[in-house]
Amino acid sequence: MLLTLDLNDPRPLHEQVAEAIRRAVAEGSYAPGDRLPPARDLAAALGINANTVLRALRDLRDEGVLEFRRGRGVTVLSRPNPRSVIEEKLRSLLDEAVQYGYRHDDVIELIRELS
Amino acid sequence: MTGPGARSLEERADVGLRARFLSIATAWFGLVTVALIAAPLALRDRLPDPVATHWGASGAPDNSMPFLVSLLFQVGLWTLLAGGALGFAFVNAAMFRRRTSRMALGAALGGAGLFFPGLQIVTLMANLDAPHWRQADDLGWGALLAVAGLVLGGWLGALAARPGPDERPEPSAVPTRRVPLRPGQRAVWVSSVSSGPLTALSGSVLAVGGGLAVLALIGGDSALWIPATITFLAGLLALTFSSVRVQIAEEGVVLFYGPLRLPRKHIPIERVERAWSERRFPSDVGGWGIRGLPGAVTVMIRGGECLVVGYVSGGRFAVSIDDAESGAALLNTLVDRAATGPSTR
DSSP, X not given: OEEEEETTOOSOHHXXXXXXXXXXXXXXXXXXXXXXXXXXXXXXXXXXXXHHHHHHHHHHHHHTSEEEETTTEEEEOSOOOHHHHHHHHHHHHHHHHHXXXXXXXXXXXXXXXXX | OOOHHXXXXXXXXXXXXXXXXHHHHHHHHHHHHHHHHHHHHHTGGGSOSSEEEEEOTTSSEEEEEOHHHHHHHHHHHHHHHHHHHHHHHHHOGGGGGSHHHHHHHHHHHHHHHHHHHHHHHHHHHHHTTOSSGGGOOOOGGGHHHHHHHHHHHHHHHHHHHOOSOOOOOOOSSOOOOOOOOOTTXXXXXXXXXXXXXXXXXXXXXXXXXXXXXXXHHHHOOGGGHHHHHHHHHHHHHHHHTTEEEEEEETTEEEEEETTTTOSEEEEEGGGEXXXXXXXXXXXXXXXXXXXXXTTEEEEESSSEEEEEEEETTSOEEEEEOTTXXXXXXXXXXXXXXXXXXXXXX
């Protein structure tokens, strides 16, 4: 499972982890029914607390992306809602645009021009 | 991957390699067999019957065989060994693509092919002109001749089998896939693989070990402690190599064995040149577990997708793991990032 975290992202860490997992599942490297790596391994790799990862996993379970099963660990239940994936991408796009001095309206204008 | 045309071409090349190997090996087999039969027959008049065939620690002969039995025994052993090697080569055309497999087979045939004649020469020399097998000479340093034949033959056989392709379908370039990574982003890849049969096997061995320990405890039979400990340790060892986890981050690659995540192996990012995904099977690497020599190790838990790490030093390290392609993409990205310097940090 490939996870990416932005170290400068001001949002709470568990939200970022949930987003990263959601993206990994949406990109298709994990299909419904596949088992996720243990939370403890994800936390160790990311260098964060295991409880933060667990909280992210619980959020995704509540969203219907993941399923917790006794003895089977955490598995993928369904692909996340496409809208939430695009929302996340747009959010990071807007953040990047702000870094370059673009306002949100400028970005909306750009999208109109492109489509 | 490879189309049907490419595959049949590959198979034809295997068959060609095998035919060449088999024709040379069969000629060698015939030559050695003739020598093994002809030499004793030519000297038969000067040998006792039965002949001395075994020497004790004191150097005096302590066992004998009738002349013909001894001859058949030596020829039979050689035929069994060489025939086994040839038969194995006959059914495994694909193994000729690998240089190490060819060299191992060549070494076996070459080594045995000089060991048996060496043994025969030593035996014949000791028996020569002795009126009775009990009066045969001692072997002296002659016994070393057979060992020297084994080593020399093995070396020559391996050398003779060396020419030809060494198949490891390696991508000539680094796979192009990269993970888009902005400065200030931390990317990690975590994956694992476990073998169901190996886990079940190690679990049952552990259970047997535990059961023996309980018996030793209840029955007070202290003799049971030794097998209990050995079985338990064997189960633990099998359990350790029944699953593996791999973590890739900026620091490099970390490999964890077993449910205890111990032992672990760390490959610093500076040692990595490139990485790719490849399909490998236990039949390619010689079985399950940690296989190969340092510099070409494969950690084989199950056949299929493997992550291969190419070291800057030229060595290779492979581990069977799910989703290896993403892992390779991230590792290559991190290698590029490390090479461009710390400015991206």
